[in-house]
Amino acid sequence: MLDRPKKSLMVLLILILSFSVFTACSKETNSNNAGQNSSPEASKAPEAVTEDNFSKGKFDPPVTITTSGCTNSAYVFKNGETLENNVHTKWAKDRLGIDIKYNWVTADDQCSTKIRLALSSGERLPDVMRMHDQNLINDLIEADKLMDITSAFDQYASEELKAIYNQDPSYWYGAARDGKKYGIPILNFSLQNDPLMWVRQDWLEQLNLQAPTTFDELEVVMDAFIEANLGNVKKPVGMAVGIKNGYATWMSDASWIFGGYGVIPGYWNKWNGASELQYGSIRPEAKEALAKMNEWYNKGYISPDAGLSDESKASELFTNGSSGFIFGPMWMAGWPMRDVLQQNNPDAKYKAYPVPSGPSGKSGLHGSPIPDGALMISKDFKHIDALILYLNTLAAGAIAKDGEFMYGWHEDYDYTMIDGKPSYNGDDVPGGQVYPEKYFLMQAPLDPYHELNLMKKIANNEPIDSPRDQVTAENIKTDEAARIRYETDLMAEAQKDRGLHNLYTGAATKTLLEKGEALKKIEGETFSEIIYGKAPIDNFDSFVKKWSDLGGVQLTSEVNDWYKSVGGK
Amino acid sequence: MENQPLIEQQKVIRQPKTHFKWGKNIALYVMLIPGIVLTLIFSYLPMGGLVIAFQDYKPWLGMLKSNWVQWDHFAMMFLRDDSVQIIWNTLIISSAKLTAGLIIPIVFSLLLNEVRQLFFKKTVQTLVYLPHFLSWVILGGILTDLLSSSGLINSWVEKLNHGKPILFLADGDWFRIIVVISDIWKEFGFATIVFLAALAGVNPSLYEAAEVDGAGRWKQTLNITLPAIAPIIVVVGTLSLGNILNAGFDQIFNLYNPLVYSKGDIIDTFVYRTGIISGGFSFATAVGMFKSVIGFILIALAYWSSGKFANYRIF
């Protein structure tokens, strides 16, 4: 019996060794395999010719750009098209001489795994990869698998593209390292995910109430809503809040409660004039906010299910009429407000307001960052000029006064022409509306402030150049959701100074990698238990101590070191 | 032989194996070749990858060049304040699931076996096997609704509990109970199939003989049916021991929240959360290895002790 484990250990060792040898031996064959992925034309085309092609605006013979497909439920097709072969890939080939090829297609949530596996097996990576996983981007940079495109970007990028990306050096933090750019950042709209206060406007009107601007007023209105129970539900609730996925989130956000005290849990910032970056969750302001949330929980403003609810689950409280308040981004005007709330209850009216201010006298909310992932460029990519030509064309097209993209991306996909005028109404588009942006290598580079500036222009009755924007302006007059979107944009703009940002956007530090999970766990536990009244509020102090002892102090200094290294003030 | 319970047939009276002749029995070895080769290639070769449990594995460096960190990942697993709690939670939940998940399908298959109307029997059999096909993402949503403060269950509970709902999924003790019950609910029908197949193999003449002896149905069940399916029960039970540290990631991940960490956080959910932050494959491999070793020891113990004390070979 005794020698059995020894024997199996020996067997295991032999197998491990044989496997390593096996791996090592086949490394050579592998690089050959990888070569097959790129098309023959692509590798033959000499450098000099391609540069010429760039200025001509079309590659002849065509070049291939390989990428990876990450599909989700938003990927819809029409006319029997596929990800590999559709209106956009045809356009890229005919117009620019660019052949878009997919090395692989997988589900959105497995994309990082797939790239890590390809990296492990030494497979050739796709030429360009859309990524939102900062750890993976860092890994690829460290692995020396990416191309330094700094000079290529300077050489080829159009003025429009440069204007967008030179707005703010922080756009490049994620995709660059030591001043070298390894990818094209993907940019959100400014303020895109900043929370606003959404209210059932029809309830306010029925009860003759004003929208609250402070926590105290909010309590009064919530009391009135619960009392009146206009949704006619079994259990009315003050507001639709879900904290299962954290406090600073998109829909059913709770960050503004903390923001009312001047801090955002989970974010790093110089809170209330502190001299260095600090973790928001351990500040005394957070304790006050938790005490408030506990009070609101006891009063029935926060649902007993809030701790188990994610964003969608919590939003049900608003859409089914249990609650008259929900906090979330401006784009909620379309979904779930119009598409869910009004679909079920055509009489329901909704409106967004700035978030109410707390006892500090100021309101606060979690600010949403503009850069969000990047299109990373593989080291083996041969046609960076083609890629930038592609991006130049899209960037110009998105704001063009005339030309192929003046009304939209592709006729009868995202828009259709009726009597010489563009319509963006899904019901008008023959065969159904489909957004071709999904088929792009990355979404068209657009000025992050474009939408807000447009709305301001509309508000000031300034002239609008591009036909697309003119249609938006038209829609605001006729379409309710578009009008509310316009109002909310201005609302978000009005409260933009109240956004509290997470200034730590770098790679995970050593302590974070080792202790991050443990730190987060005690935070989640303590916060939930205080809100639910399962633990006294003073448990917060022992949490802060435990957090610091567990590695929080070390983490704070690492984060500040990082912050100084990128030149933060 | 006829009247002996079948389990007796399987007992190996230690006898000299002089009867074994090579000759045509070589065929027995030939038969094993496909299985052995496939297992070697697809199971044993990749096991070389277990070395990354002792490395700080970087995909681009590979297993040969990544840094060795010895037992660091294991230390990370065991030297936490909550290590004991997490392992204990896992053990409690999984052992409750293993026990109930063995007994309930057996009882159910015995009850179903009594049914003589074939149509009724088949219908029940098909219906109870349906929940196996639901994913925990869907079921998690349904359970959360059912058990929420305004859900169906609480509308009954409130009548008994002075109008106060019970927050089943926000309370650690209730959470464990819900997890075990819902898992049994989902899987018992599917698990029943194997016992039904075993019951189909019981020799009817045994019952006829018992009938002649005047044994009632209860006696027949005890003396004939149960012993006949005992080998299958033992082997299913033994193999499930290998899962002693798998308390069901999908299920718990879809149901848990910070309020029930203290009673519901299990090894796999903890590894998952760590992976989100550090993205490391090494840590997950190290923890997986630990779970495998424990599972292996238990199965080996069960095999060895049944051979030693009951002179019975499980497989």
Add this chain to the structure above:
Amino acid sequence: MYYKNPKYRIFYFINSIFLIFISLLCIFPLIHILAVSFSSGAAASANLVSLWPVHFTWDAYQKTLGDNHFLLSIWNSSVRVGLGVTLGMMVTLLTAYPLSKIGAREMKGRVWMTWYFVFPMLFSGGLIPFYILVQKLGLINSIWVLILPGLAGTWNIILLINFLRALPRELEEASLVDGAGHFRTLISIYVPLSMPAIATLSLFVAVGHWNSWFDGLIFLSDKAKWPLSTLLQTLIVMPDPTKLQNNMDPRILENFSQQTVKAAQIFIGSLPILAVYPFLQRYFVKGIVIGAVKE
């Protein structure tokens, strides 16, 4: 007979009621899911559906069935199940038969060989080395990557060993003495006798193949090769709404809520495999096989 006993009759009655109750308990959630799948997305998103559809619509089914790769994926799944079950049961039978012999015909090293198959049930190298292996073998993007690794499933082998052992050994002796070889004995004596076990294990293998989606996502780069479960899986992955730029028109979020599609997916994805079960049930009829042989 025992079932004429009045006490047993009472038991029988209670038992039947109990079984009906349990069956109802098992299908209630399914009725709810069915109702959701036929409801409008808005009603499902607001959680207004209980056991009857709200604003009846086929949309969720149309969306799923309308995918260009839908029919292809059903074919892929069928090929996968067909190959997986046929080859899998062959390997399982071939492996379990020799390992089931104990006593006089026990082969040398049997215990070790059994453990050789049990060990991988517990220990696995994980995804990375497996992916590297698959890549070196050139199986990426080949249907065989879904089939070959699972052919020698430990659980099935061990279970079959036990089923085979329960068969009366006299039959085997008779066959072997008659001059038949082991292969012949396996095919003509053991296979017919162990049909309940083979049916059961085939069902397990088929269900396993039909339901698994992850391997398709990782190893098959080409969407046209995906099995149904993999395709369905991608149809319900929620996009991250905070990353949807260019959502100038709020309608872009329309496809966001997937509750109804998720619900429809269960029925579209599971129905074919559910339909297999009743056909296999005839092999479970009590004692029929052995009884017949014993005559």
